[in-house]
Amino acid sequence: MPSAVILLAAGSSSRLGRPKQLLPYRGQTLLRRAAETAVEAAAGAPVVVVTGAVHEELLPELTGLLVAPVRCAGWERGMGASLKMGLAMLDSLCTNWTTVTVMLCDQPLVTPTLLRELDATAARTGRPIIASEYEGVRGVPVLFSEEAVMLLRALPDAAGAAQLLRQHPELVATVPFAGGAVDVDTEVAYAALLRQANQSQK
Template sequence: MPATAILLLAAGSSSRLGRPKQLLRYRDGTLLRHAAQTALAAALGPVIVVLGSGEPECREALLGLPITMVLNLQWDEGMGTSIATGMQCVREAEHDAVIITLCDQPAITACMLRALVRHPHDAGCSIVASRHGDNRIVDPPVLFTAQHFAQLRLLKGHDGAKAIIRQRPAEELGFVPCPEAAFDVDTEQDVAALNHR
């Protein structure tokens, strides 16, 4: 299996929820710690966590985990800046691909992350997204092979990596079935569902 870095985005202010979703209690810790532990369990390569809003509390929630934490000072300018910040730790000489994942998708498993890595080599795709239902929407987690690293480092704004994806021909885009990607935590209703998991 190729060396694959995992970029876990956890810098946002959770404006829709009104409180930091990263620090919501989940299982034996927080939503953020659970996401980091899932990424580590995939055993694909280094796990890089991008922090921003609520950085001190988030660092504390991640204590003891063998991860790299980086601070995005421009977190309020959008997800693109968090991806660009995290990508400074990802090198073409060391990694064949990077998986970009979020801290608010608690149903994602290590097995699902590994499935993203297997797909490009089976199908010749340079970008592989999660798919739930019959959609053809690019949902995280998303894998990008090394040919996209330079562009990922230049991202800005709220659009994240979608601008890169839109530029690529359809045959470069693959999908892995992942119904669990449909659940993320954005509202109090989602928090209630999280507490019942």
């Protein structure tokens, strides 16, 4: 069965100065693109979208998608708080999910194929954590199987999934994903993303 997905979209985009979730890219906002990717890969498994700093403004971007949006009131405490809110929402939606993939809305090069490869690698290797690897870094999107989900539940509010990858390297297998290095945290990064998109269309 495909993994459930938690899509984190709770941040305030303080470095960017405007909600990155609503930035347009290839005819869609980053949030819509990420949510559609999650839904396609999940293939009927639950998809939870965790919002925070902005909520009502994001809901129209999820219209028509089989996702469950939930606002993390304590989003400013850190990614761990949002992850635990996402897990609680998953628990309320479905009692038989066993694996979950955590992804962010500001990695526009994530594809359903990549997310399916995380699932396939988990099945093939038996490792409880399957991380994307780019530029020598292990990071998101990252899949946690049933035995590793308890580590997510115990995360401090201020910590993110990357902390678990560093603390438990023996549990981790990886999938190469060069595009993981592309995220949108600043106007410079966004401008570079748009330039790359324009060049690829020529």
